[in-house]
Amino acid sequence: MSLIISGGTVVTADGRFQADVRVDGGKITALGLDLAQSGDEITDASGKHVLPGGIDVHTHLSMPSMGTVTCDDYYTGQVAAAMGGTTTHLDFCIQSKGSSLRAALDTWHGRAKGQAVIDYGFHVAVTDPLPEVLDEIAGLPDQGVTSIKLFLAYKDTLQVDDTAMFRCLERARDAGVLTLVHAENGDAIEILMAEAIARGETAPKYHALTRPPELEAEATGRAIALAEVLGAPLYIVHLSCRPALARVREAQARGARVTAETCTQYFFFTKDDLDRPGFEGAKWVCSPPLREKEDQAALWAAVGDGTLSVISTDHCPFRFDTQKTLGKDNFTLIPNGVPGIEERLVVLHQAGVRGGHFSLERFVALTATNPARSFGLGGVKGAIAPGYDADLALWDLERPHTITAKTNHGAVDYSLYEGMEVRGMPVTVFVRGQTVINQGRLITERGSGQFLHRQRI
Ligand SMILES: [Zn+2]
Numbered sequence: 001m002s003l004i005i006s007g008g009t010v011v012t013a014d015g016r017f018q019a020d021v022r023v024d025g026g027k028i029t030a031l032g033l034d035l036a037q038s039g040d041e042i043t044d045a046s047g048k049h050v051l052p053g054g055i056d057v058h059t060h061l062s063m064p065s066m067g068t069v070t071c072d073d074y075y076t077g078q079v080a081a082a083m084g085g086t087t088t089h090l091d092f093c094i095q096s097k098g099s100s101l102r103a104a105l106d107t108w109h110g111r112a113k114g115q116a117v118i119d120y121g122f123h124v125a126v127t128d129p130l131p132e133v134l135d136e137i138a139g140l141p142d143q144g145v146t147s148i149k150l151f152l153a154y155k156d157t158l159q160v161d162d163t164a165m166f167r168c169l170e171r172a173r174d175a176g177v178l179t180l181v182h183a184e185n186g187d188a189i190e191i192l193m194a195e196a197i198a199r200g201e202t203a204p205k206y207h208a209l210t211r212p213p214e215l216e217a218e219a220t221g222r223a224i225a226l227a228e229v230l231g232a233p234l235y236i237v238h239l240s241c242r243p244a245l246a247r248v249r250e251a252q253a254r255g256a257r258v259t260a261e262t263c264t265q266y267f268f269f270t271k272d273d274l275d276r277p278g279f280e281g282a283k284w285v286c287s288p289p290l291r292e293k294e295d296q297a298a299l300w301a302a303v304g305d306g307t308l309s310v311i312s313t314d315h316c317p318f319r320f321d322t323q324k325t326l327g328k329d330n331f332t333l334i335p336n337g338v339p340g341i342e343e344r345l346v347v348l349h350q351a352g353v354r355g356g357h358f359s360l361e362r363f364v365a366l367t368a369t370n371p372a373r374s375f376g377l378g379g380v381k382g383a384i385a386p387g388y389d390a391d392l393a394l395w396d397l398e399r400p401h402t403i404t405a406k407t408n409h410g411a412v413d414y415s416l417y418e419g420m421e422v423r424g425m426p427v428t429v430f431v432r433g434q435t436v437i438n439q440g441r442l443i444t445e446r447g448s449g450q451f452l453h454r455q456r457i
Contacts, residue, residue, distance in 0.1 A: 002040045003024075004040045005023070007044060007047075008021075008045030008047075011049050012364060016361065020034065021390070022040075023390040026434070027387060027388065027390060028387065029386055052383055053393050053430070054088075054367045055090075055371040055377070057374070059090070060337065061315075067333075068335055072341070072412065074112045076411040078115070078116055080408060081342065082437050082442070084344060085393040086341065087381075088118060089121075093125065094125045094158070095128060101137075101140065105145065109451070115449075116450070117431075118436065118449045121454050127160065140177055145454070146455065146456055148178075148180065150181050150182070150223075152183055152222070153184035153186035158182075165181075172233075178235055179235065182287075183244065185215040192211075192212075197332060203331060204279065204284070207336075211288060213240075216240060216243070216244045217241070224258055228251065236259075238266075239299075239308065241291045245298055245307060252307065259309050262299050264343070265286065265338055268347065268416070269290045269416065279324075283320055283324060283338070285331070286338045300357045310374060311348060347420065349422070353424075370382075375454060377452065391432065393430075395427070401423075403415055403419065
């Protein structure tokens with residue numbers, strides 16, 4: 001007996017067409033008209049668009065940071081993701097100083113075990129590049145991990161220096177591992193933050209003012225230069241501004257192996273949001289910070305022309321009432337990060353597709369197909385074709401919805417998009433052919449999501 005998703009409009013990165021989707025053993029086995037046979041289980045998708053489930057390659061669930069822990073665990077964060085049409089995410093596993101990458105992975109596997117409702121993988125962040133830790137990079141692909149992350153910001157906690165970056169890029173290149181970089185100059189930022197605090201500039205808006213775009217561009221260019229010398233593949237996470245974009249564009253024109261993402265919030269908000277009345281602006285504190293209107297326009301253009309190939313969330317949720325308030329009297333103590341795993345696809349569909357910035361096909365490419373290809377999930381996730389996992393989201397492109405934290409499903413107590421009206425929602429979501437969301441209701445079991453062994457890059 002097969003599952004037949006019948007009568008919908010299938011949308012891929014390359015086009016759209018009327019087709020039934022046949023699913024056997026969790027995989028797509030056929031596309032075509034009138035596939036149903038007697039005994040098949042039928043899901044009626046007439047009037048719906050059938051998209052690949054979203055892939056969010058940048059999330060932080062249950063992550064200790066700045067004296068607290070992100071408020072979504074693997075269950076709440078993944079339920080929120082699934083409700084928003086996302087069926088796979090890649091989460092950051094952080095090495096503890098003096099400890100091994102293996103130990104970090106064990107810790108994160110423990111956090112996810114028995115909780116997952118969608119599929120997931122890990123990037124491992126190298127924060128303490130001891131010789132034996134560098135030696136571990138070669139063995140990561142055997143553990144299903146084919147990407148590492150380096151922070152060039154967060155001095156004295158996560159930041160690594162250029163020696164470490166160069167060595168990691170080299171080891172990663174040799175192992176078939178992609179290196180991800182948080183590109184901001186943490187040394188300069190540390191000084192700017194200390195000077196601001198000394199002047200009594202403690203409000204959230206100073207978070208943005210002490211992390212200027214030039215320092216993102218500098219670190220982006222530096223990482224690109226080191227990667228180019230080594231011929232190593234490089235992926236710039238959460239690119240936010242025009243000067244950093246220019247560095248990526250120039251490198252790609254030279255033929256460098258550089259890809260880059262931006263994140264949803266950079267299209268919708270600016271540094272002015274950090275200056276909202278009272279302490280409200282803390283909700284918008286993330287790094288790199290929100291920029292200017294002109295940067296938003298440049299990012300829309302860059303996701304259209306391919307300079308940026310992925311839109312992820314950097315979902316890093318902290319509750320306003322007990323966590324963001326840690327920095328009430330000092331912006332440097334505000335936990336850095338914003339929520340967005342549930343809203344990503346609906347707000348990008350609204351502003352990106354309905355707003356005329358890109359087609360529905362390009363939306364699929366940016367939020368599912370390209371992330372899969374970039375992160376070793378090609379042929380498995382992110383597309384609708386025989387042989388792929390049946391990770392599918394049935395969208396009602398006309399369904400109206402007003403975004404509010406009250407009806408969101410994660411653990412965070414606010415939404416950046418509070419009150420935003422959208423038209424177009426995922427209503428039914430499958431992970432490997434199993435229904436996770438049906439008509440907007442969660443019906444899967446905790447623990448049904450699987451860890452993904454990703455291919456070498
Ligand atoms: Zn992040």
